Amino acid sequence: MITQFLASDSIESMTLALLKDGAVIIKQLVGDEVIERFNDDLRAEFDRQGHLFQGDFNGYKTRRVGAVTKFSKEFPSLLAHPTILEIADAILKPHCEVYQVGSTTAIEILPGEVAQELHADDTCYPSHLVPFEMQISVLWALDDFTEDNGATCVVLKSDPEPSGTSGAAAANQKAVMPKGSVVIYLGSTIHGGGANNSDQPRKALVNTYCLGWLRQEENQYLCLDPKEVAQLSDEVRRLLGYQAHGPYLGVWPDDPDELWYQT
Ligand SMILES: O=C(O)CCC(=O)C(=O)O
Numbered sequence: 001m002i003t004q005f006l007a008s009d010s011i012e013s014m015t016l017a018l019l020k021d022g023a024v025i026i027k028q029l030v031g032d033e034v035i036e037r038f039n040d041d042l043r044a045e046f047d048r049q050g051h052l053f054q055g056d057f058n059g060y061k062t063r064r065v066g067a068v069t070k071f072s073k074e075f076p077s078l079l080a081h082p083t084i085l086e087i088a089d090a091i092l093k094p095h096c097e098v099y100q101v102g103s104t105t106a107i108e109i110l111p112g113e114v115a116q117e118l119h120a121d122d123t124c125y126p127s128h129l130v131p132f133e134m135q136i137s138v139l140w141a142l143d144d145f146t147e148d149n150g151a152t153c154v155v156l157k158s159d160p161e162p163s164g165t166s167g168a169a170a171a172n173q174k175a176v177m178p179k180g181s182v183v184i185y186l187g188s189t190i191h192g193g194g195a196n197n198s199d200q201p202r203k204a205l206v207n208t209y210c211l212g213w214l215r216q217e218e219n220q221y222l223c224l225d226p227k228e229v230a231q232l233s234d235e236v237r238r239l240l241g242y243q244a245h246g247p248y249l250g251v252w253p254d255d256p257d258e259l260w261y262q263t
Helices: 011-021 032-053 075-079 082-095 226-230 234-239 258-262
Strands: 003-006 023-027 062-066 099-109 135-141 182-186 202-211
Touching (some): 011 023, 011 082, 032 062, 032 202, 075 099, 075 234, 082 099, 082 182, 099 234
Parallel strands (some): 003 023
Antiparallel strands (some): 023 182, 062 099, 135 182, 135 202
16 A cells, blocks of 8 residues: 655655655645646536547547646646645765656546556656666646546555566556645656546646756756746755756856855
8 A cells, every 4th residue: 555644744754754665655645625626627628629639558538737837827836836845855965966747737637538558757868777766757646546537556666566477457556536736756656547437527736846957858948938937036046957057067147046156
């Protein structure tokens, strides 16, 4: 079973379980009002462009919206949620100066969708070359996730795949959780969207945080207009990649941090 935590539990216990099992759930980390505002922000985009990203991997009864910061004023409160950032600090900061957002994707799995191919998110990098995690994924439930509506399927590292099992059957756990909860998984954790055998859509928002010296999976500099970036808080701008990594990577002449490195 994916270990479930409450927001009041210690970050250390969540991080240890995440490293051991590959995935943890934090129940109802944000209230329904946050999720409702976020769902309202996304509805028009799911309907307008969600079908454009259908295919063998994403599914043919699933709608997706990328560049989520562009479409939602509520999203930064999830992206920079203090509990999430404390966990990202613990997993990623030992391997970089600063980490950054890798990708932002809203996913609506419609009734009748089949289970997604199982995969690890860090296959966008040559992750086999390093002995540590390069990214984490944080998937927020925008609806209640149930046994049959497409809850994310996860292969727990602590619960090895039984011999002879492959494909969807190898995903031994489902992230069943109420709306407003999150399932956090490591970049190397095998997982996939579940089959939706219910009569209602299942909505989620997944974003990754990756080491600051990596190329971002989704190009935030092209996703967002500079005027939109200017509206964001300093913290969110930095998370989106608008900061240098140490003194030598991603530098620019007007970098406000430049002096910091000279002291
Ligand atoms: O929708 C989900 O539950 C997971 C989606 C996913 O893993 C992906 O598309 O990479």
